[in-house]
Amino acid sequence: MAEMSRLTKSMCWDLVTxxxxxxxxxxxxxxxxxxSNDCYNKRSKNVPPLCEExxxxxxxxxxSLQACMHKVPEDSTERGSLWPAQWPERLEQPxxxxxxxxxVYGKAAQEDFTADYNHWKTVVxxxxLKGMGIDWSSVRNVMDMKAVYGGFAAALKDLKVWVMNVVPIDAADTLPVIYERGLFGIHHDWCESFNTYPRTYDVLHADHLFSSIQNRCKLVMVIAEVDRILRPEGKLIVRDKAETISAVESMAKSLQWEIRMIYSKDGEGLLCVRKKFWRPTMEEPIKSAIV
Incomplete structure (x- = not known):
């Protein structure tokens, strides 16, 4: 405790209780x-040191982790200089x-944020909530596999669900916006396995994710990871290019998943599938699943 007190004092942290x-x-x-940085500027020794500019x-x-501290942002235009609005206002305000x-979508950032939120409120x-045949009262945890500003999660705020927002590593870094809204989020490379237990999520949501990663890894590998993460009788909602929707549909059928809804128009598509309890046996090879 004494060592902890010395360390926190040198870091300019105050002991509250x-x-x-x-x-x-x-x-x-x-x-x-x-x-503020007042205490840092008054320290007799720069230990732990402040990070380079x-x-x-x-x-x-x-x-990589480094043994240094960043200065406190003091300019009111910098992220972290002010506290966000209270909940739920912070969820809805840029x-x-x-x-x-x-x-991300090419407009001024605040306008982009608002347009994204309005879009997902309408879609949800x-x-x-109406056309997917999903009993949302039985859903507890959801993953947005390609979250941008967290608009999809924000649109679910009135439901009793927990949403994990995943920002792919090859997409714009919008994780700070997600945190500022009071939401959960993480970076991830979908060409690798996701760090979670099997059969964890009730609903997975992928908005133009699969088509964006096909040039880096095989789609069948990602769908296999989706199968691992999703609970039996869980739902996968996919919004993507029509050709990608068709490929996902074929894989879902080979896994004996139930196609709940599929729709395409002008090169874009929407698909909702339900994972079933079915699993192949050693005596029952599925030729369409062999790649």
Whole structure:
């Protein structure tokens, strides 16, 4: 505890409180990180050192750990300089630091954010909640396999579901926006296995994910990972190019999944399938699944 106190003091963290359980004497200490750089500038020793200005504090994928601290952002236009709005306002409002940047879809970032949220509210209310044959009252956890701003998860806010937002590593880094909205999220390379237990998720949602990764890895490998993650009787919703929808449909049929809904128009498609309990036996090879 003494060593921890020395370390946190050198890091300019304030000790808020220390509590000890009367029953088993287990203690807990709560520390608060500084809101400005004043303490850092007054330290007699630069230990732990502050990071170099060239070190990007926003880097979040495949970055080596370093024993240094980043300065606290003090400019009101920088991310992290102000607290976000309270819930649920923070879910619906563009973050204050989305200023002059260009968004993922080519509009100004704040306009992009709003358009994305309105789009998913419409899609969820007019299609997913009505036309998919999904009993959402039985759904508890959902994965958005290609989250952008987290609009799909935000559109589900009135349901009793937990949503994991996955930002692919080859897509724009929008994870800070997802966190700012008060949502869960993670980076992932879908050409690798996802770090979760088998049969974990009730619903998987893939919006133009499969067509975007076909040039890096085989789609059948990704569908096999989808099969591992999804619970029996769980649903996979795919929005993608019509040719990709057709390929996913063929693989789903080879897995004996139930096609709940399929639709295509102007080169774009929508597919909803339900995983079943079926599994092949050693005496029952499925030729269409051999690649």
């Amino acid at each position: 220390v509590k000890k359980d009367r029953l088993n004497a287990v203690g807990a200490a709560i520390y608060q990180k500084p809101a 060239s070190d990007d504090p926003n880097a979040a994928w495949n970055v 973050p204050y630091w989305l200023n002059s940047q260009i968004g 209310s007019e299609s997913y």
